[in-house]
Amino acid sequence: MxxxxxxxxxxxxxxxxxxxxxxxxxxxxxxxxxNVHLRARGQSDGYEVRVVSQRQxxxxxxxxxxxxxxxxxxxxxxxxxxxxxxxxxxxxxxxVLGGSAELVAWLGRVAPRVQRLIALxxxxxxxxxxxxxxxxxxxxHWSVTAQLAQRHPRVQVDADAIYLREEIRDGAGxxxxxxSAGVTAGIDxxxxxxxxxxxxxxxxxxARDLVMYLKxxxxxxxxxxxxxxxxxxxxxxxxxxxxxMAHLAEPLTLAQMAEQxxxxxxxxxxxxxxxxxxxxxxxxDSARLEAAKQLLESQAHLPLKTVAARVGLGSEQALRHxxxxxxxxxxxxxxDRFGGRGGAG
Numbered sequence: 001m002x003x004x005x006x007x008x009x010x011x012x013x014x015x016x017x018x019x020x021x022x023x024x025x026x027x028x029x030x031x032x033x034x035n036v037h038l039r040a041r042g043q044s045d046g047y048e049v050r051v052v053s054q055r056q057x058x059x060x061x062x063x064x065x066x067x068x069x070x071x072x073x074x075x076x077x078x079x080x081x082x083x084x085x086x087x088x089x090x091x092x093x094x095x096v097l098g099g100s101a102e103l104v105a106w107l108g109r110v111a112p113r114v115q116r117l118i119a120l121x122x123x124x125x126x127x128x129x130x131x132x133x134x135x136x137x138x139x140x141h142w143s144v145t146a147q148l149a150q151r152h153p154r155v156q157v158d159a160d161a162i163y164l165r166e167e168i169r170d171g172a173g174x175x176x177x178x179x180s181a182g183v184t185a186g187i188d189x190x191x192x193x194x195x196x197x198x199x200x201x202x203x204x205x206x207a208r209d210l211v212m213y214l215k216x217x218x219x220x221x222x223x224x225x226x227x228x229x230x231x232x233x234x235x236x237x238x239x240x241x242x243x244x245m246a247h248l249a250e251p252l253t254l255a256q257m258a259e260q261x262x263x264x265x266x267x268x269x270x271x272x273x274x275x276x277x278x279x280x281x282x283x284x285d286s287a288r289l290e291a292a293k294q295l296l297e298s299q300a301h302l303p304l305k306t307v308a309a310r311v312g313l314g315s316e317q318a319l320r321h322x323x324x325x326x327x328x329x330x331x332x333x334x335x336d337r338f339g340g341r342g343g344a345g
Contacts, residue, residue: 008048009083009197012076015053015069016103018096021061023088023120023186024051030190033206034198046198052076054102062091073106084193085114088186089121093144097125104129112170116193118178120186128152132177139164141182163189187212236261237275240268244284248291248312252284288312289326292319296335304331 011031015024031047038046053059053069060066087107090096097104108130111117119127124140125148127133134154145159158164163180180189187210195203243260244252257280258265272280288311295307308319316331323331 008045011047011049011083012052012071012085013049013067014073014085014087014103015051015059015061015067016090016096016100017060018090018092019059019061019067019088020090020121020183021063021065022183023123024061024067025065026184026187027086027120027190029210030187030194030206033209034194034202036209037202037205038198046194073103077106077110084116084118085110086118086120087123087126089119089123089125089141089182091122093122093125094147097129100126100129107132112173112175114175116176116178118180118189118193120180120189121182124148124179125151127177127179128155133179136166136177137161137164138179139181139185140179143182163192165192234271234275236263236268237272240272240280241283244287248288249310250312252312254280284312285322285326289322292322292331293334296331300335307331 011027013024013028028049031049035045035047038044050071051059051067051069052071052073054073056069056072058066059069087103104126107117107126111130111132117127117132119138121141122144124133124138125144128138128148128151133152135156137156137158138148139158139161140148142159145157148155149157161181162185163178166177168175168177178189178193180186191203191207194206240257240261244257254265254268258268261268261271263271269279272278272283276283278286291311292307292313295302295310304316304319308314308316311319313319313322319331323329323334327334329337
């Protein structure tokens, strides 16, 4: 496929005092590496990245680093909007929002004229304040999902997604609205943007430069069951979690788990809920779901009945029920979206 282009996509990166440095630098690096590879192909740069803020000059981040804003919000609005506007998040988003009325109002005015509007991490709060996420699915960092949902009940907050892309079609035309989870998920999102603009091969080259997976696809979980299992402090709960992970292909009963923990079933349910926030059987479901997702991503031609057997589910129907109940899509739809080329690079 020929991805030659007449002009660069303009990326306007919006920052403010206290923005998250890594959320800005990560995507900027992705777009810069994309340009390097395009030049190596004999093509012109694919991206022109500009730093935008309320005023020109250095803007201090949440670290010792500052970025030099070369353009202002007002100037950008007057001169015309580019292809993509990216708003980064903040560690202290509630505090920052209190002094960001101008940015919120600006987003509300320019959104209909932006081809692709992106909010990284807690940057989704700015879009929500402007009413741009009402009735739409949105991702943000897991630690502030409850805040976003409480502050903006009309937003369909997805506490699990790495990133989400919403297509908007209205009187202003067709455009995209992207939101992502915390910090490094902005890199995943930026790689997805490169893939959309210039194809899979270029995105893969950039991912290799950054020594990371091509992408944790949008819609995949921010959470890892093995990682969550490491958080438990109670020895009995840890023993159950480790045993479950090692025996997923087998039938697992509450009685067996209680035996591993040397507890009664009732006591295990109570302690497990206190330690992990879920029941032992819910943990088993989560572990089986994650294992099944990994198989569907990495082994695209594996029969569904084999996937079901390997994760301890008795049938394709049970596998389908698990996916629909937790993800809202079937295993086939999940593999179509994330398997093979769309899976981990």
